[in-house]
Amino acid sequence: MDSSMATPSIAADHRPAHLQLINVWKRFGPPERQTVAVRNVDLAIQPGEFVTLIGPSGCGKSTLFNMIAGLIAPDDDGSILLSNKVQQDYGLLGKVAFMPQRDLLFPWRTVIDNATLPLEIEGVSRKAARARAEALFPEFGLEGFETHYPHQLSGGMRQRVALMRTFLFERDLVLLDEPFGALDALTRSMMQRWLLDVWAKHRRTVLFITHDIDEAIFLGDKVVVMTARPGTIKCAERINLPRPRAASVTTTGEFIDIKRRLLAVVEEESLKTFGGATLA
Amino acid sequence: MVAGGVTWRDRLAVVIGLATLFIVWQAATMLFAVPDYILPRPLDIAWAIVERREQIWRALLFTLAETGAGFAIGALIGIGLAVCLVLIPPCEAVVMPLAVAINAVPSVAFVPLALIWFGLGMGSKIAMAVLAIAFIVLLNALSGLKKPEQGHIDLMRSFGAGRFGILWRLRLPAAMPSIVTGLRVGLGRSTIAVIVAEMLGAYDGIGQIVYQSTAQVDYLSVWAAVLTAMLGSLALYGCLVAIDRKLIWWR
Amino acid sequence: MKRDALLRSPLPMLVVLALAWWLVVPALKIEARYLPPLGAVIADARSVWPDLLAGFWRTLLETVIGFFIGAALGIAAGIGFAQWRWLERGVFPIFVALQSVPVIAFGAIVVIWFGNTLASKVVIALYLAFFPIAVNTLRGLQEADPQRMALMRSFGASSRQMFLKLSLPTALPTIMIGLKIGLSLALAGAIVGEWFGDTVGLGVMLLQALYFEQVPRLWVLILTCGGLGTLLYGGAGLIERRFIWWRAE
Ligand SMILES: Nc1ncnc2c1ncn2[C@@H]1O[C@H](COP(=O)(O)OP(=O)(O)O)[C@@H](O)[C@H]1O
Ligand SMILES: [Mg+2]
Numbered sequence: 172m173d174s175s176m177a178t179p180s181i182a183a184d185h186r187p188a189h190l191q192l193i194n195v196w197k198r199f200g201p202p203e204r205q206t207v208a209v210r211n212v213d214l215a216i217q218p219g220e221f222v223t224l225i226g227p228s229g230c231g232k233s234t235l236f237n238m239i240a241g242l243i244a245p246d247d248d249g250s251i252l253l254s255n256k257v258q259q260d261y262g263l264l265g266k267v268a269f270m271p272q273r274d275l276l277f278p279w280r281t282v283i284d285n286a287t288l289p290l291e292i293e294g295v296s297r298k299a300a301r302a303r304a305e306a307l308f309p310e311f312g313l314e315g316f317e318t319h320y321p322h323q324l325s326g327g328m329r330q331r332v333a334l335m336r337t338f339l340f341e342r343d344l345v346l347l348d349e350p351f352g353a354l355d356a357l358t359r360s361m362m363q364r365w366l367l368d369v370w371a372k373h374r375r376t377v378l379f380i381t382h383d384i385d386e387a388i389f390l391g392d393k394v395v396v397m398t399a400r401p402g403t404i405k406c407a408e409r410i411n412l413p414r415p416r417a418a419s420v421t422t423t424g425e426f427i428d429i430k431r432r433l434l435a436v437v438e439e440e441s442l443k444t445f446g447g448a449t450l451a
Numbered sequence: 452m453v454a455g456g457v458t459w460r461d462r463l464a465v466v467i468g469l470a471t472l473f474i475v476w477q478a479a480t481m482l483f484a485v486p487d488y489i490l491p492r493p494l495d496i497a498w499a500i501v502e503r504r505e506q507i508w509r510a511l512l513f514t515l516a517e518t519g520a521g522f523a524i525g526a527l528i529g530i531g532l533a534v535c536l537v538l539i540p541p542c543e544a545v546v547m548p549l550a551v552a553i554n555a556v557p558s559v560a561f562v563p564l565a566l567i568w569f570g571l572g573m574g575s576k577i578a579m580a581v582l583a584i585a586f587i588v589l590l591n592a593l594s595g596l597k598k599p600e601q602g603h604i605d606l607m608r609s610f611g612a613g614r615f616g617i618l619w620r621l622r623l624p625a626a627m628p629s630i631v632t633g634l635r636v637g638l639g640r641s642t643i644a645v646i647v648a649e650m651l652g653a654y655d656g657i658g659q660i661v662y663q664s665t666a667q668v669d670y671l672s673v674w675a676a677v678l679t680a681m682l683g684s685l686a687l688y689g690c691l692v693a694i695d696r697k698l699i700w701w702r
Numbered sequence: 703m704k705r706d707a708l709l710r711s712p713l714p715m716l717v718v719l720a721l722a723w724w725l726v727v728p729a730l731k732i733e734a735r736y737l738p739p740l741g742a743v744i745a746d747a748r749s750v751w752p753d754l755l756a757g758f759w760r761t762l763l764e765t766v767i768g769f770f771i772g773a774a775l776g777i778a779a780g781i782g783f784a785q786w787r788w789l790e791r792g793v794f795p796i797f798v799a800l801q802s803v804p805v806i807a808f809g810a811i812v813v814i815w816f817g818n819t820l821a822s823k824v825v826i827a828l829y830l831a832f833f834p835i836a837v838n839t840l841r842g843l844q845e846a847d848p849q850r851m852a853l854m855r856s857f858g859a860s861s862r863q864m865f866l867k868l869s870l871p872t873a874l875p876t877i878m879i880g881l882k883i884g885l886s887l888a889l890a891g892a893i894v895g896e897w898f899g900d901t902v903g904l905g906v907m908l909l910q911a912l913y914f915e916q917v918p919r920l921w922v923l924i925l926t927c928g929g930l931g932t933l934l935y936g937g938a939g940l941i942e943r944r945f946i947w948w949r950a951e
Contacts (some may be wrong), residue, residue, distance in 0.1 A: 240856045265858020275850050279871045286866070297946040320948075341855055347922040461791055468792035477890060487815060548715035555935060556928035557890040560904075563912035564920050568736060639801065647806055653913065658807065665810040672811045681800075 188215035194249030207401035223387035227395030289340035521580020529588025583644035584637030591633030595626025762894035768827025780839020824894035831884035838880025842873025
């Protein structure tokens with residue numbers, strides 16, 4: 172039942188995967204009081220693909236991301252492959268551009284110094300780092316704010332600074348953990364379209380967490396649904412909506428069909444979390 | 452850090468640390484035959500405390516009583532003043548500059564004046580303790596009472612709460628953590644203020660033992676008195692930490 | 703704007719206080735033993751002017767030298783504690799305890815150790831300043847947000863970069879609080895240190911004024927000590943506002 176919705180189109184994709192997860196598990200705590208956060212995850216992402224990951228809160232999405240970023244080690248059951256190479260524990264640190272849920276800007280750094288932080292860490296000279304960042308400012312809508320401090324910016328702008336920081340850390344695989352979760356609906360939809368533009372230009376492989384179905388469908392080449400905790404992949408659906416996508420795409424019949432199908436699956440999982448919470 | 456559970460490993464680490472300190476101290480003073488007036492041996496100090504226990508115990512109680520009285524009065528003054536300033540904001544323009552000016556003077560500089568004003572008895576020591584604690588508690592209480600955001604205050608007002616309702620149900624609970632921090636810092640300061648005042652003139656107390664023993668070149672007694680005072684102030688500190696946990700259960 | 707700042711500063715209040723002192727003492731016939739008339743205090747200040755200046759310099763010097771050495775040692779110790787967990791577990795609680803030792807009581811012993819010189823006062827000031835600075839450095843360094851640390855690690859940061867770019871800037875506001883506490887304790891330490899025997903310094907003059915019950919002199923000295931304190935804290939505040947204006951979130 173769980174895998175009945177896996178579409179054949181995914182199995183048919185035979186290009187070598189950029190990122191591949193094989194039977195990845197993560198358990199927390201001592202054996203007698205164990206929390207299984209992530210269970211038996213198999214996932215493959217092609218180069219240049221935009222994959223959105225959706226699932227009820229607490230299902231293990233961030234944990235999965237932390238493993239892909241190399242921040243925590245997966246349990247020994249399975250493995251993570253980047254460009255077909257098996258990765259050692261923590262071996263992924265510095266290889267993946269990772270943007271956590273909060274913007275995590277440093278309050279003592281100006282906007283531009285926040286953006287160039289990863290370049291500084293790589294050892295790029297201050298001047299070269301600034302030059303590279305300055306080129307991105309118009310595209311990220313931050314022109315004129317180079318020397319502002321984070322507390323002087325709005326939520327949407329802070330998020331764009333965090334995104335710019337992630338993009339300046341030039342890695343082919345980009346992980347975005349609910350980057351627009353805290354924004355209001357209008358700002359959020361503008362940021363979504365803007366992100367697609369940026370992605371179309373830079374063509375990185377993107378894995379994007381969200382809990383918003385519209386966002387998942389609108390952005391993704393593929394939507395992956397996770398089950399309630401212990402989280403595993405419930406199903407995946409390829410989205411063949413034409414690109415570039417305009418805001419109006421969300422009102423087409425095709426979009427609504429996909430949404431209806433995904434909604435049924437996601438609701439089922441959310442209910443499990445909800446029911447579990449009331450029982451506990 | 453304070454509230455976190457203390458494991459047996461932490462305790463063991465402290466015991467090992469203390470034991471190392473004492474063994475090194477004892478061994479070094481014996482090995483190099485360090486004279487008492489430079490650095491006495493820990494065992495000799497312990498023996499001196501046992502020998503002079505009656506005198507030291509009386510002095511300790513005396514000092515603790517002065518500190519306790521000053522602490523209580525000073526804390527009440529500090530908190531009371533902060534509450535007044537929050538209830539009647541214009542007063543702040545008058546009280547705060549005065550408080551800041553008094554605080555700019557290191558409190559030890561007031562010791563001679565306190566002795567002249569209040570005499571050699573307990574009064575002058577209590578006054579010094581009050582001075583040492585009132586300002587820090589005032590500052591901490593004031594910043595704590597002002598911590599609630601306008602949103603929370605407006606919510607309370609929409610429920611029909613008046614100034615006192617907001618003070619009692621919102622501001623005071625919000626201020627508790629910083630008030631307790633102020634009390635903790637102030638306790639150390641007032642102990643030191645009391646002992647310093649006793650050293651310049653008193654009828655009894657740890658500071659007076661220190662003064663007389665120094666004059667008689669009896670440094671073993673100085674160490675005995677100081678170590679006892681340290682244990683006393685640690686005990687007070689422990690009480691305060693326990694109160695802290697009771698008062699601020701939501702952290 | 704300028705006028706506002708002036709109104710909020712303690713300056714006008716001090717003028718009002720001085721006026722009140724000047725008018726109220728004769729009006730209420732307050733005994734000079736408790737509060738001498740302002741005129742008497744000013745006259746006394748003029749009569750000891752050279753001594754006062756010398757004492758001011760001497761005490762300032764003791765405080766500043768003691769403070770800087772204490773700050774350097776305290777910050778180094780705090781970093782050491784943050785670096786080595788076993789050191790923190792075994793020694794840090796003892797540190798917290800030592801902070802409550804009325805070290806001033808050891809003044810006489812310190813004078814035996816270091817002689818009746820500038821050094822002994824510097825040592826007392828240094829010792830007092832050391833502990834709050836060490837404790838606050840450790841607390842500050844432990845404040846770094848784990849999520850920011852994870853972000854830095856995902857960029858491949860080394861532990862050196864982690865320290866310089868994240869832990870230290872996060873800790874600075876807390877360290878600054880420790881420095882300000884340490885500064886006030888260093889000043890107190892210098893003053894009391896002089897009580898154990900010296901010839902120059904504000905502490906010496908305080909003791910002499912007490913023995914001879916010169917109440918106007920006491921007030922002159924209290925005001926001078928206040929001036930010295932204001933100078934030191936004002937300087938620290940300026941540095942803080944200029945360089946460490948951010949707060950932990
Ligand atoms: N370090 C940890 N220790 C113990 N449990 C954890 C830890 N990290 C996450 N978890 C648990 O794993 C589950 C998944 O968390 P998370 O990945 O943050 O969920 P999501 O991002 O999908 O909302 C949660 O139940 C959480 O309590
Ligand atoms: Mg999450």
